[in-house]
Structure formats: C-alpha cells, structure tokens
Amino acid sequence: MSCNKTEDLIMRYMDGSISEMEAVKLNEHISECELCREEFQAYDEVMALFLESELEEAPPEFEERVMARIACLTPNYVRGPKWTLNNVSGTLWGIYCILFGFGVMAVMYRDAVLEFISKNPSAASVVSVLYPIRDRFVQLTSEFTQMFEQLAVTFNTYAAQSRVFVLTVLGIIIAMQVVIYVKNKDKAEAE
Amino acid sequence: MRMKDYKSMEDYALICECLKKDDEAFAELMARYKSLAYSIVIRMVNNKDDADDLAQEIFVKVYINLDKYHPDFKFSTWLMRIATNHVIDFRRKKKYDTTSIEGMLTEPEHNETPEAVAIVNERNKQLKDALDSLPDMYKMPIVLYHQQGMSYQDISDVLGEPLSKVKNRIFRGRKLLKDYLTDSKVGVAYEL
Numbered sequence: 092m093s094c095n096k097t098e099d100l101i102m103r104y105m106d107g108s109i110s111e112m113e114a115v116k117l118n119e120h121i122s123e124c125e126l127c128r129e130e131f132q133a134y135d136e137v138m139a140l141f142l143e144s145e146l147e148e149a150p151p152e153f154e155e156r157v158m159a160r161i162a163c164l165t166p167n168y169v170r171g172p173k174w175t176l177n178n179v180s181g182t183l184w185g186i187y188c189i190l191f192g193f194g195v196m197a198v199m200y201r202d203a204v205l206e207f208i209s210k211n212p213s214a215a216s217v218v219s220v221l222y223p224i225r226d227r228f229v230q231l232t233s234e235f236t237q238m239f240e241q242l243a244v245t246f247n248t249y250a251a252q253s254r255v256f257v258l259t260v261l262g263i264i265i266a267m268q269v270v271i272y273v274k275n276k277d278k279a280e281a282e
Numbered sequence: 283m284r285m286k287d288y289k290s291m292e293d294y295a296l297i298c299e300c301l302k303k304d305d306e307a308f309a310e311l312m313a314r315y316k317s318l319a320y321s322i323v324i325r326m327v328n329n330k331d332d333a334d335d336l337a338q339e340i341f342v343k344v345y346i347n348l349d350k351y352h353p354d355f356k357f358s359t360w361l362m363r364i365a366t367n368h369v370i371d372f373r374r375k376k377k378y379d380t381t382s383i384e385g386m387l388t389e390p391e392h393n394e395t396p397e398a399v400a401i402v403n404e405r406n407k408q409l410k411d412a413l414d415s416l417p418d419m420y421k422m423p424i425v426l427y428h429q430q431g432m433s434y435q436d437i438s439d440v441l442g443e444p445l446s447k448v449k450n451r452i453f454r455g456r457k458l459l460k461d462y463l464t465d466s467k468v469g470v471a472y473e474l
Contacts, residue, residue: 102453133460140409140463141428143402149320150334154312157341158305164342168301168349 092120097127101134201225293357300348308348312341315358318430319365325425326369326418328410336372340365355439362426362440370418412462420455423448 100117103109109117121128197204205225209218250257288296288310299307319340324333343364351360413421426432426440434452438445 098457102456105456130460133464134456136463137412137456137459140405140412143405144409144429147317147321147324149316149337150330153316153320153334153337154309157312157338158309160338160342161305161308161345164346166346166348 092116094120094124094127097121097124097130101131105134105138198228201228294353297348297351297357300345308345311357315361316341318358319361322362322365322425322430323369325413325429326373326421328414332372336369337365340368343368356436359436359439362430362432362436363442366422366426366440370422373418408463408466411466412459415462416455416458420451420458423451424455424459427452 097117097120100109100113103113104117117131121131202225205218205221208214208221286299286304286306288299288307291299291307291310293311293314296307296311300311316337320333320337323336323340324330327333327336340361344361347364351357413425416424423437423441426437427434432440434445434448437452438448441448443451
C-alpha cells in the first residue's frame, strides 16, 4: 500500500468504519513506514483526547431559570396542520396516480365507456368528439403493430444468418473482460 | 382532572401540547434536551457564565418558535440547528476570546489524587486549546461529531450543509488538530 492512501484509512479508522482488510493493510504499512506511523500516532492522540473529554451537564436550576424567562412571554403560535413539502408532494403524487389509473382504465375499456356516456343525452356533444379520436387511436395502434411485425421478420432473417458471427464476437468480448478483471485484481492485491 | 404522562409522550406530541400553552410539556422537553444544548454551547464558548446565558437564550428561542418546527426533522436536529446558529452569531458579535478557561477545571472526586486531577485538567486544556485554534467552520462539525456523537447525516441536517462538505470539514478539522497538537509538543520539547 502506498503512503498517499494512509490518511484515507486513518480517517476511516477515526470514523469507526474501517474494514478488517483495510485495518490489516494499515497496520502492515505503518509497521514499515516511520512517517506514516508517526502520522497515525498523532491522530490516535487526537482521538484519545476526545475520548477522555468529559460530558457537560447543565447547571442545577437551569430549567427553573428558563421557565422563569418564558413565563412572561406570550408567543402567537400559528396553529393548524403543517403543509410540509412531504405532505404536498405526497398528495400531488396520490392525485396523479389516481388520475393515471382512471386514464388507463378509460383507454382499455374505451368502447364500454363511450357507450355508457352516449346513453346520457347531455353528453352527446362530448361523445361525438370522442368517437373520431377513438377511431384514430385504433388506426394508430394497428399501424404500430404492423410496423413492429415487419421489424421482427427482418430481424429474424438476419439473425439466422449472423448467429454464429454474433456468438463469436460475444465470446471474445467476455473473454477480454475476464482477462482485464483478473489483471486489475492482481494489481490491487500487489498494492 | 387526569394528569398527563409527559414522560411517555413522543417529542412531537409534547410540542403539540406546548402549542396549547402547556408549560409543563415544555419543561419535559427541556429536561430531555438541556444537556445536549448545554454541552454544545460550553464546548464552543469557554466561559461557564456565557454558556449558561446562551443555553437559556436557546431554549427561549425554541419556545418562541415552536410553531415553526416541522416533524420531518428530529426535534434534536432542529434544536441543535438553533443552538449552533445562536452560538456562531454570539462568537461573531463578541469576536470571542477563546483562551479563557476560568471555572473549567475539574473538581476532584473523592477517590482521585490531586495529581490525577491535574493530568485530566491538562489533557482537557490541551484539547480545548486545540479546538479553539480551529475556525468555526471546522470546530463546529468536529465538536458535533466527536464530542456530541452525532452522525454525518445529522450534522448535515443541523448545519444545513451537504454531506460531502461536512465530511471534508471534519477531515480537514482533524488534520488541523493533529498538526496543532504535534507542533505544540515540538514547541515544548524545544523549550526544554
């Protein structure tokens, strides 16, 4: 391990988040490197001072003095539910999900919905607008389906011919990744 | 009239009672957190009288602003934010002289020798001097982490700073403390 990584590991040691492997590496390094050992001892001394420092309790009668001070105060509290950011965003998400759900149901059961609405005479003008939209939606769906079917046929044709080539290329890429991984692992262990 | 069991209430429930002008609920809240607030203040200002006044002012501020508390945060985090801001403002206004340690010496316990007490006092003074040498931007997160035992995330919430900035300041503060203590030891050796 190199000296420029020592300080990072010492910080993790001070955080109490150093792993066993890292602790072993740090110990090995500071047993060999005098400068890093002195650095570690200096930081350890800082930690020891913190651990020795005493807790501070509030003085006696502290509470009585504070209560005496607030006794003559009359704050004007604004009561009522707090609209925190979490509440607002949660409410908006909830409304959005409900509307989205209704929208999905309306599209899936569009014929039944339109039939139901058309039974209401006052909604006749709305329905007359919705029927052409429904027809256009059906037409677009059909066009997309035909396009995807054509793409699938084209892909199957080329896939059959190039299967061997694709598998060979994939095999080479995987082999290269394994070699690179093993090399990096050996390099990390050597450090 | 049925007496309320304040000790078993959660902090937010106590605050709701406080908003109904129930001072006993506030007294219970203060009993829970007075040492937390006081210890932060005393570590940032080395004078017990100033620390006592500041800690009282902090709780008065908390009392006045209770309706502004959001339950999204822990009450301790909100209290610490008020405490740290109040202390920093005080230090800025006073351009605080950080060398005084009057009244900070430990009183000997019955089974402690004077020599042991002297060693403890000397060690405490060493740490206080080292901490006082730090600018507030490093001293505050160091005190909150190492002396108050707060997590990085809690400190980030208290100070209103990003987590990465808090970590960097703590790392930098530790380095400055280490350098100060090392230099002071070298200085002593040189004088001898």
